[in-house]
Amino acid sequence: DENGPLMVLLETFYPNAEIRYTTDGSEPTYGSTLYEQPFALEGNIDLKAAAFKDGKILGKVTNKPLYGNLLAGKPFTVNYTMGWTGDIFGDNDVLGADKTTFGLTNGKRGNNASYTPWSSFAIVEGKDLEFIVHLDKPTEVRKVVFGSLFNPAMRMLPAGGVAVEVSADGQQYTQIAKKVLKHDCPETGRIAFTDSIEFEPTQATFLKVKIKNGGTLRNGVNFEKNNGPEVIPAELWIDEIEAY
Structure with missing residues (x-):
């Protein structure tokens, strides 16, 4: 939806892995929020995400500050x-x-x-x-x-x-x-x-x-x-x- 909110989409290259993420800059653990579908970007977040399998982290943690504001995702x-x-x-x-x-x-x-x-x-x-x-x-x-x-x-x-x-x-x-x-x-x-x-x-x-x-x-x-x-x-x- 071009006029809808900007959505955050997370992907991993690891087959059959889960993605766990945080939005406050803290390191993601197996107890962090499970990514299940794209979510709306609201406010400024410090996104960190990682792939997990069988409770163990795979690869590196990805970090990306994102800025949700009144213009985010809008055409101009x-x-x-x-x-x-x-x-x-x-x-x-x-x-x-x-x-x-x-x-x-x-x-x-x-x-x-x-x-x-x-x-x-x-x-x-x-x-x-x-x-x-x-x-x-x-x-x-x-x-x-x-x-x-x-x-x-x-x-x-x-x-x-x-x-x-x-x-x-x-x-x-x-x-x-x-x-x-x-x-x-x-x-x-x-x-x-x-x-x-x-x-x-x-x-x-x-x-x-x-x-x-x-x-x-x-x-x-x-x-x-x-x-x-x-x-x-x-x-x-x-x-x-x-x-x-």
Whole structure:
């Protein structure tokens, strides 16, 4: 169900094995909850799961923090074409196979370790990224959280600002919050930043998040020199836009 809650699906490669899991970050034991069918992701959980047979653990414990929020599992629209498209529900699935959530609303946050979960946008100067989700019914929203990536050698800078707008009909939007974002960045390296913006609890049927890119980069200074222009707008690499 595209409009239903995001479901947690667990699988094991071991034949005839049981899966036992916890959601509080504790190590799963044979006394932990038995996985019998997919369950709805509600709230933020620190999922740990392992396969068991005859009461004994098989292989390693799998750990995955998951973020259940108002947007988890919901389709969205953006006003830019995605370049690199992020990961989907299962770490072993084919990239891009899930056409509704891609990497932005699938309950998994990107990090420094891999580009896989991130989604890239080549931002035009003066035209922010606009991300819109239909919440299906009037829903109270008080906070938006999202991640952006710093790696100037790959033409990425973290977000420079964020604004939140709400609508009852998807036509007329009202801005309810705006924030300039500052990040303490070194000259080089790769860093995943998480930013949030909070506001008075507000009813929204449609939620729009507008994200500014992080500024400009210099050809041959911030990234390897090429035949392009001397100064370019930085790309935005975003992952997991969340609302609470």
